[in-house]
Amino acid sequence: MMANAEERRRYAALRARHKPPLPHLNNLILAFVVGGSICAVGQVFYNYFSRRGLPPEQAGAFTAVAIVAIGALLTGVGLYDEIARVGGMGASLPISGFANSIVSPAMEYKREGWVLGVGARMFGVAGPVVVYGLLAALLVAIVYLGAHGQLSLPGWLRP
Amino acid sequence: MSGLDAVAGGTIAAVPTREGRAAQAADSVAGAQARRPTMRFTRPVPVMAAVTVAGPAEQAGPLGGRFDRLLADHLVGQRTWEMAEAHFQEMAAEMAIAAAGLRRQDIDAVLGGDLQNQLGATGFAARIIDLPMLGLYGACATCGEGLLLGAALCDAGLCRHVLVVVSSHHHAAERQFRFPTEFGTQLPPTAQWTATGAAAFVLGGGDIAGGAAPPGPDGDGGDGGASRRERNKHTRRHGDEAADGDGDDRGRASGGNGDVHGAAAGAAAASRRPCIVAATPGRVVDMGVKDPYDMGGAEAPAAADTILRHLRGRDLGPRAFSAIVTGDLARYGRPVCEDLLRQEGVEANLRDCGERLYDFARQDVHAGGSGAACCGLVLAADLLPRVRAGEWERLLFVATGALLSKTSYQQGQSIPCVAHAVEIVAPGLGERA
Incomplete structure (x- = not known):
């Protein structure tokens, strides 16, 4: 039996009454x-x-x-x-x-x-920590260097 | 002419197209389910033995003194958690067969299940148990599923004795469903603790499956098949008569000497043992709960659905039962289930195996126990002894299971749940059931 949206909502409300707060x-x-x-x-x-x-x-x-x-x-x-x-x-x-x-x-x-x-x-x-840690470091570095005017594109990318 | 028209019209209306036929078939199936949601066995199927193998945390709980074998650690000399769990099943199976006073060849089928992927523990244990094996997966409801099917096989006369074995292993389940065992994480209060251990039950030996038939040297002599089937046919017929309420002593006696002997021996045996008299297989119910750390909340609607269908199918009220015990809804799922029953006009005080296995004051198991072994351990160590002692006359055991996997919940799916009900009555009550 797969509950429809209304049944799910009603059941979630019932469950919430008994669920202990964190x-x-x-x-x-x-x-x-x-x-x-x-x-x-x-x-x-x-x-x-x-x-x-x-x-x-x-x-x-x-x-x-x-x-x-x-x-x-x-x-x-x-x-x-x-x-x-x-x-x-x-x-x-x-x-x-x-x-x-x-x-x-x-x-x-x-x-x-x-x-x-x-x-x-x-x-x-730990993989996600490494992946998103590196990504965050990269973004922060770009913002930091940009804010200090030190961000310059490599020659082959410049218009 | 009008009669012919009606027949013709009826025929055409009944089977106009393939779709129509399918719809009609579906209708009749639904109709049959509405009428007979419950399996009522023709004769009570005795539970000949129930044994337990319990892990360290389970021994520290309130039932600690009642388990048959206590494990010193989680590995029991094996190299991996998975193989340790298989070993639990081997131990439980061997102990159960001995406790029933049988030999291995007296068991016609093993119904086994656990929580591991591809039923790892069951498959590996079956190498050692070395008996015809059927693997079952019903998550934590596997115990109920096994008892239901085992009783049906015995009742149908297809097996003399069936061994039902279920197990779970805390660490094996943790690493499969959640995180590595040594990974530190904080769980919400609704999380449950997978039990470590195994429970095994031997069903049969009643008057159904030729309980008095002398066991052959290898369990099934050359001529055993046909003659046993013949006997079974007889006993089945008696069973049907008894169930219909129009069977009388004369009718029984006409079955022949072997039958009378079998029935008498079976009845004597059955009078000392709790018996399974009815069961209701569960529908899978999905109320959209997605939280794998609230399985009691996910399972409660499935339990309520099965309890309601069982009560309706048996035409009994909740008060007809000494106890209605759910599998492992645990602390917060059980009241939800009671509320759901109340909404349907059924006032029932449920007990729950997940709340029974551990000591909340001393053991940090959050909402309570879970796992295929949880309700098996509680049933064998606590519930069945009460039924056997006559403290409870009629027990409704409702094993609940959450049919989720790590993949399904990581992909954002809600949790389909199932509950199987098995009605067990006190020794000697079988005939009145």
Whole structure:
């Protein structure tokens, strides 16, 4: 039985009466706590690298590497999914969440082999982040350079 | 002349064109469904055994102490989740046959199902179970579908015993339908937790399929086929008479010695076992729900439809049942189903297997359990024991399933759902059913 538009609308209204609201406030607080904790750990690393004499840009890059490594490790021992269950976006958004999104399919599909399993499916979750991240970077770069008057077309494209 | 005209006119009106014939056929099918939406078995089909194999999370739930085999982990020594699930089915099948007091060759058919693509677990388990196998896919409703078909095969006298086995595996389902198991994500409260485990049931052994027939060395002796069919024909006829209410003792006795013996032995066996007396196969209902994280909400209309058709087909009210238990609508789908029934004038307090399998206070399973094993585990570990003990006289078990795939919901399709109802009565109640 395929419901028509009216039946669908009526049923959606009935379902909405029983559907629990998403615990937004709860989720926001937990995301803040979990995401904030990850950032605090990052800050500890950053300060350490800075004290050891790394310039700010390199200290930032080393911090990212450290957080990725920790995210990958926690995924490997089966803890990161538990943290993200509680922390939601607070655990997904930091770069440790990105590590989780790559390590978890790599672990899952290892059983299908190194090429068609790990290799082919490792970016199954993170792929969209890479694709649209690059696209966004390209657009931002064009806008930035355009705004600073540094955008010039290559010779063969100029009228 | 007028009579001839009427006949001619009738003939022409009835079969004017091919389209007309098709329409007429469709009409008569619809008519038949309206009249007989429910399969009523000629004799009660005993559930001879019901066994469970339960995963770690299921053991931690309220039914933890009642499962027959507890799994230490999700892999049980196998290399993959998928093969582990197949192993669950092998274990459950072997245990069920033993619990029924049968040998493997006494089982004429296995009806199996799981959630994996191409029924992975069932197909691989069937290599080891090594019995004639029919694979079923009804998503989480597979258990109901298997019991319904198994009871029908026994009732028709086509099988002496049928093994029904269903399984699901949390991790195998997660990676197939959602994300890799270790991927961190937050789910809405309406999401459900796919159960890990397997349940197996042995049906038959009643007076339908020649329960007293001596099993041959390989389950079907050279002459077994014809003579059994002959016996079945007799028992079927008795069954029909009994169902019509005009069968009497004399009529039964005329069936011959073998039949009387078979019926008596079968009745004795049936008196100790819960019996399936009727079933209603579900229609696929799609109310336009697209959210794969609200399967209870998607399935509720299918469950309500099947419950209503079963009650109508059996001419019974909801109070005739000690309990109406839905498959896995879970916390938020069950009240929706109750509302839908109320709109049709049926006041029923439903119970739900998805709400029964886990402890909400201690286990973070969101809305409750799901998966082909969920209602199978609850039926075998909780519902059937109550029926067997006489606590419940008449149980309506309504397994619900969402027939979606990762592809279908990613392509924006709504979720077609189905529910199959199986009516199970307490031992000794079969004759009055």
